[in-house]
């Protein structure tokens with residue numbers, strides 16, 4: 001198959017009418033690189049999550065997108081981590097996907113909400129035991145004085161026969177977007193930037209769609 005090094009410019013007329021479908025189209029395109037190139041290390045679902053303290057100090061880190069739908073973008077983490085503490089105080093967050101192979105980025109702004117305990121349980125049960133053990137024992141983002149000891153207790157728990165229960169401080173957040181930017185780079189021409197801005201929050205969701213300067 002042809003490599004997509006110089007993608008088509010973005011055209012307002014050719015954008016899908018809702019940003020989730022548009023995101024889906026781009027995301028499937030990135031996922032196809034895994035099949036096309038056999039590049040298993042390409043994590044198209046890696047996204048940068050930015051949070052901020054109530055006084056406005058931002059921080060960013062990568063998390064993995066587990067699913068998306070018109071309800072929002074789902075990821076899992078420790079609710080008592082730095083990000084979890086910040087979201088508890090200020091649930092306005094930003095997500096960023098950078099898809100280098102296609103010269104694309106998608107920026108999303110919205111609010112993060114915890115998902116139900118049942119849904120977090122359901123996902124936790126699907127995780128490998130090593131990941132379950134790590135999530136259940138890690139005090140994510142707190143000081144750790146003995147890494148070897150931590151690794152040992154994870155291994156012991158993972159190799160034991162006991163069921164590993166999801167800890168109350170671990171679960172999912174769904175990010176409900178208010179704003180999307182689809183950015184398409186191209187060689188030898190100016191970049192394209194198309195915005196989807198949520199125009200109503202009740203009843204039917206309407207999206208205002210417009211182009212901005214590169």
Ligand SMILES: Cc1cc2nc3c(=O)[nH]c(=O)nc-3n(C[C@H](O)[C@H](O)[C@H](O)COP(=O)(O)O)c2cc1C
Pocket residue numbers: 043046059060061062063064065075076077078081082083084140141
């Ligand atoms: C590719 C990649 C995927 C990651 N996925 C997650 C994830 O899904 N959930 C998570 O809590 N941390 C994930 N991390 C680790 C985070 O980047 C971060 O170190 C951790 O969540 C603690 O962040 P905090 O101290 O800002 O809360 C991932 C890191 C990388 C590089």
